[in-house]
Amino acid sequence: MAQPILGHGSLQPASAAGLASLELDSSLDQYVQICIFKIIVIGNSKVGKTCLTFRFCGGTFPDKTEATIGVDFREKTVEIEGEKIKVQVWDTAGQERFRKSMVEHYYRNVHAVVFVYDVTKMTSFTNLKMWIQECNGHAVPPLVPKVLVGNKCDLREQIQVPSNLALKFADAHNMLLFETSAKDPKESQNVESIFMCLACRLKAQKSLLYRDADRQQGKVQKLEFPREANSKTSCPC
Amino acid sequence: MALRSAQGDGPISSRWDGGAEKADFNNKKKKKVAEIYQALNSDPIDVAALRRMAISEGGLLTDEIRRKVWPRLLNVNTSDPPPLLGKDLRQMSKDYQQVLLDVRRSLRRFPPGMPDEQREGLQEELIDIILLVLERNPQLHYYQGYHDIVVTFLLVVGEKLTTSLVEKLSTHHLRDFMEPTMDNTRHILNYLMPIIDQVNPELHDFMQSAEVGTIFALSWLITWFGHVLSDFRHVVRLYDFFLACHPLMPIYFAAVIVLYREQEVLDCDCDMASVHHLLSQIPQDLPYETLISRAGDLFVQFPPSELAREAAAQQEATRTAASTFKDFELVSAQQRPDMVLRQRFRELLRPEERTKDVLTKPRTNRFVKLAVMGLTVALGAAALAVVKSALEWAPKFQLQLFP
Numbered sequence: 001m002a003q004p005i006l007g008h009g010s011l012q013p014a015s016a017a018g019l020a021s022l023e024l025d026s027s028l029d030q031y032v033q034i035c036i037f038k039i040i041v042i043g044n045s046k047v048g049k050t051c052l053t054f055r056f057c058g059g060t061f062p063d064k065t066e067a068t069i070g071v072d073f074r075e076k077t078v079e080i081e082g083e084k085i086k087v088q089v090w091d092t093a094g095q096e097r098f099r100k101s102m103v104e105h106y107y108r109n110v111h112a113v114v115f116v117y118d119v120t121k122m123t124s125f126t127n128l129k130m131w132i133q134e135c136n137g138h139a140v141p142p143l144v145p146k147v148l149v150g151n152k153c154d155l156r157e158q159i160q161v162p163s164n165l166a167l168k169f170a171d172a173h174n175m176l177l178f179e180t181s182a183k184d185p186k187e188s189q190n191v192e193s194i195f196m197c198l199a200c201r202l203k204a205q206k207s208l209l210y211r212d213a214d215r216q217q218g219k220v221q222k223l224e225f226p227r228e229a230n231s232k233t234s235c236p237c
Numbered sequence: 238m239a240l241r242s243a244q245g246d247g248p249i250s251s252r253w254d255g256g257a258e259k260a261d262f263n264n265k266k267k268k269k270v271a272e273i274y275q276a277l278n279s280d281p282i283d284v285a286a287l288r289r290m291a292i293s294e295g296g297l298l299t300d301e302i303r304r305k306v307w308p309r310l311l312n313v314n315t316s317d318p319p320p321l322l323g324k325d326l327r328q329m330s331k332d333y334q335q336v337l338l339d340v341r342r343s344l345r346r347f348p349p350g351m352p353d354e355q356r357e358g359l360q361e362e363l364i365d366i367i368l369l370v371l372e373r374n375p376q377l378h379y380y381q382g383y384h385d386i387v388v389t390f391l392l393v394v395g396e397k398l399t400t401s402l403v404e405k406l407s408t409h410h411l412r413d414f415m416e417p418t419m420d421n422t423r424h425i426l427n428y429l430m431p432i433i434d435q436v437n438p439e440l441h442d443f444m445q446s447a448e449v450g451t452i453f454a455l456s457w458l459i460t461w462f463g464h465v466l467s468d469f470r471h472v473v474r475l476y477d478f479f480l481a482c483h484p485l486m487p488i489y490f491a492a493v494i495v496l497y498r499e500q501e502v503l504d505c506d507c508d509m510a511s512v513h514h515l516l517s518q519i520p521q522d523l524p525y526e527t528l529i530s531r532a533g534d535l536f537v538q539f540p541p542s543e544l545a546r547e548a549a550a551q552q553e554a555t556r557t558a559a560s561t562f563k564d565f566e567l568v569s570a571q572q573r574p575d576m577v578l579r580q581r582f583r584e585l586l587r588p589e590e591r592t593k594d595v596l597t598k599p600r601t602n603r604f605v606k607l608a609v610m611g612l613t614v615a616l617g618a619a620a621l622a623v624v625k626s627a628l629e630w631a632p633k634f635q636l637q638l639f640p
Contacts, residue, residue: 036510038510045335045338045339045381046338046342064342064344064345065342066339066342066343066344066345066464067338067339067342067343067381067382067384068381069381069382069455069456069459069460069464070452070453070455070456071452071455071513072517073510073513073514073517075510075514088510093381094381095335095380095381097378097380097417097418097419098380098381098419100418100419101418101419101420101422101423102419102422102423102452102455103452105450105452106452
């Protein structure tokens with residue numbers, strides 16, 4: 001399954017999120033130059049969270065990834081419709097014991113959540129319910145956009161999670177669904193479009209600006225222009 | 238005054254990692270090897286001397302020596318037969334799947350030139366050892382990163398000894414990481430910022446306003462840096478140090494690394510992402526001997542008991558492995574175990590001593606290079622500090638013991 005599968009009706013909550021906070025500090029105009037967009041990636045152990053984030057941020061598939069302990073951080077600056085957006089990706093540990101006390105700090109102020117499962121592992125899909133609970137438990141507002149990513153779809157022979165099942169689940173939870181492979185170079189465009197799609201959505205709603213509004217004024221100075229735009233892609237959505 | 242500016246002062250420049258002459262290095266090494274064997278061959282074995290050797294410059298020097306000394310540091314009798322592997326361990330264990338996932342992808346922990354076949358054999362041994370220790374100690378819970386510690390032992394002492402050593406380590410130094418939840422681990426991480434605050438308030442305040450948290454140091458702490466250092470020699474050098482010290486020493490070492498990188502941190506954007514990103518990428522060329530020495534100094538200067546209040550202020554204090562380090566010390570010194578309880582009880586009767594207010598510390602850089610006490614003495618002093626105050630830093634623990 002090479003193409004991302006777009007669940008219908010899932011765009012609704014994303015556009016509503018931006019309306020949640022409309023008090024715009026005038027000093028934030030500068031943020032328009034470079035928006036920061038914070039995504040957290042969660043899901044079971046060994047579903048490929050680290051590889052997906054590597055594929056997006058570094059462009060390649062790392063051949064020797066190890067278990068992530070705690071939280072790793074990667075970022076990439078992209079350009080959407082002439083606007084530079086810094087996408088910060090927080091890659092989390094999959095083991096259950098890290099979720100509760102360790103990862104909560106990183107759920108704060110996230111702009112979007114990426115849920116990952118392994119299409120060849122049914123348990124990683126059935127566990128998504130628990131991950132959604134986990135996410136809600138960390139006070140992530142229900143209107144924060146969420147996407148569902150089924151990884152490892154290059155392993156066609158071993159697929160355990162049928163697309164229609166995943167699509168149903170995504171619809172029920174108002175999420176976009178993507179099936180992709182961080183490993184397959186032909187799929188790398190799709191990996192990129194997952195994050196780009198979220199970036200577009202957020203750019204459209206500008207909620208990222210408001211979410212940073214409660215930050216200190218002293219941080220305005222850090223709005224330096226990005227050194228380079230790693231990617232120039234038009235909005236895939 | 239930054240920590241870094243103390244570098245090169247006094248005795249450091251003459252130390253082994255400071256570019257001393259090779260002949261001098263070899264002489265020192267020879268002398269140290271002789272001292273280690275002397276301690277090993279004395280009757281009873283001079284464990285205190287071995288601890289000092291493990292901490293002082295160069296640590297235990299070779300894997301051959303480590304194979305002899307690590308069991309002594311952990312008070313493990315090498316002549317005891319190793320625990321036997323149950324047949325159905327892989328089928329029975331609830332942790333098998335997670336262990337398998339983590340070990341199979343831990344390729345980077347093995348020497349780069351090792352043939353695949355040999356590495357795969359070791360990985361299978363690694364899985365079996367982990368499952369065996371977990372099975373024999375049902376109170377211990379596997380965590381991602383535990384395999385990074387076990388593999389270090391496997392590569393140094395071999396399969397036969399690893400099980401006994403890791404079992405002892407897991408029920409002592411690592412115990413807090415292996416609780417059902419990570420709450421105790423988080424509590425230990427809560428010591429990081431108070432240590433930094435003692436030495437460099439400016440850096441502390443910067444990190445606090447960046448809201449960086451302490452998770453960047455999580456993998457350092459729970460793998461004893463085995464997960465993040467690519468040169469195995471550095472890893473085993475640190476293991477020498479940590480095996481000889483208080484269970485909280487790795488968090489002091491983490492603090493020392495952050496302090497060492499003061500300027501880089503302060504040059505960073507003051508936000509969580511930038512600072513987390515910087516700190517989680519650990520430099521591979523750290524001056525380990527210098528940093529070990531500083532961690533020892535800091536431990537003596539700001540022992541856990543002094544920081545407990547601030548750490549607990551970040552989170553409620555709970556019982557951790559550090560509270561039983563004293564038992565461990567005393568047992569390995571062949572004292573009567575009930576002495577621990579007696580002493581605890583005596584100390585319990587004097588609770589007013591715990592009321593010293595450490596929150597009124599001056600807002601200046603308080604790190605002092607302990608030139609006289611120095612690295613080799615840190616252990617002795619640290620052990621003394623522990624015996625004196627391990628109880629103070631976990632007040633709740635006493636209540637549990639004496640309801």
